[in-house]
Structure formats: structure tokens, C-alpha cells
Amino acid sequence: MKITINRKEYSVNEHELDRKLLWFLRDELGLVGTRYGCGAGLCGACTVLVDGQPYRSCITPIGAVADGQLVETVEGLGSKQKLHPVQRAFIEEQAPQCGWCMSGQMMMAVSLLNNNPTPTDTEIEEFMTQNYCRCGSYNRLRRAVKRASRY
Ligand code: FES
Ligand code: FES
Structure with missing residues (x-):
């Protein structure tokens, strides 16, 4: 296969x-x-x-x-030369702390924005909290997804 x-x-x-x-x-x-x-x-x-x-x-x-x-x-999202908008936004909002959860969080953000390009803060929170962040970076994650939605 x-x-x-x-x-x-x-x-x-x-x-x-x-x-x-x-x-x-x-x-x-x-x-x-x-x-x-x-x-x-x-x-x-x-x-x-x-x-x-x-x-x-x-x-x-x-x-x-x-x-x-x-x-x-x-x-598959982007490259060093050309970051995906979600990668850019996560860096600019300094979303990661330890970083462990972040690849999963970025894939969630891409999925959310593909289906809903202009999510509200509540929609972002509800969707993104399906994934755990042991460091509790949820506020920075929300800001990063919001920022990515503006690119
Ligand atoms: S490692 Fe797959 S859901 Fe936790
Ligand atoms: S940044 Fe550490 S688990 Fe999310």
C-alpha cells in the first residue's frame, strides 16, 4: 500500500x-x-x-x-526560508515554553484556520484546549492563533 x-x-x-x-x-x-x-x-x-x-x-x-x-x-508546514503563517505567529507570540506540545498545537491551529479563517477568541480557546499544554501556555497560544488568522 x-x-x-x-x-x-x-x-x-x-x-x-x-x-x-x-x-x-x-x-x-x-x-x-x-x-x-x-x-x-x-x-x-x-x-x-x-x-x-x-x-x-x-x-x-x-x-x-x-x-x-x-x-x-x-x-510539511513550511521551511526555514519560508515559514508557514502559523509557525511565524507562534514564534512572534513566543507561544512555546518547553515546546513539547507545540508541533501538535500548530497542527491544531492549521486545522482550525483551514476550517474557520477568522475564529473568535472563544472558538480558538475551545478548539485549542483539546490539546494539553503542561506549561499552561494557553493565553499565548490563543494570541498566536489570532495573529496567524490575520496573515
Ligand atoms: S501521544 Fe497521542 S494523544 Fe498523547
Ligand atoms: S509548551 Fe510545554 S507542554 Fe506546552
Whole structure:
């Protein structure tokens, strides 16, 4: 089977279809921007986008996304030369503290803004608090998403 990640196609062996997407990304492809937190679908540190929707890759079997869906990780958002607007806004608002949750938070922000380009503060808070930030950076996260919505 084929799996498309950040616009590149990869082959997946049939016997790997039950393997969790997180470990395929990190261990096979070296895409270590997607983080491991709880491993139980609770914290959101491992969030990636599948056809633009947030998925918790620690509980998502590869087989569930190897059928023509487009997987996007934080590495696919932008480059050093050209940051994605969400990356720019997160830096400018100094959203990260320890940084552990931030790749998942950025993928959530991209998903929110794709579906709702001008969210209210309440809509941002409600959406973004689906992902935990142990450092409690929620106010800076809200400001960063708001800033990104203006770019
Ligand atoms: S590591 Fe996947 S939800 Fe926590
Ligand atoms: S910045 Fe530390 S967990 Fe969110």
C-alpha cells in the first residue's frame, strides 16, 4: 500500500498496517517533529492532519490512512526560508515554553484556520484546549492563533 506524507508517497508493507502512524513517522521516516506524550489519544502531542483534520497519530493505525488520504506533519508546514503563517505567529507570540506540545498545537491551529479563517477568541480557546499544554501556555497560544488568522 502507499501512504502520502507531506506530499511524498511511501510504501507500506501489508504486515505493518496495524502499526501506529506515530511510530512509522518517527522511526521509519525520521519525522520526529511529531511528539509522543501519553500514547493513549489523550494529550494531542502526536497530532497530525489527515485530509486537513486533526488525528492523534499514537492511536491511528497506518492502515487507516494508507488509502489515498493526505497526511501532513509539522515538517510539511513550511521551511526555514519560508515559514508557514502559523509557525511565524507562534514564534512572534513566543507561544512555546518547553515546546513539547507545540508541533501538535500548530497542527491544531492549521486545522482550525483551514476550517474557520477568522475564529473568535472563544472558538480558538475551545478548539485549542483539546490539546494539553503542561506549561499552561494557553493565553499565548490563543494570541498566536489570532495573529496567524490575520496573515
Ligand atoms: S501521544 Fe497521542 S494523544 Fe498523547
Ligand atoms: S509548551 Fe510545554 S507542554 Fe506546552
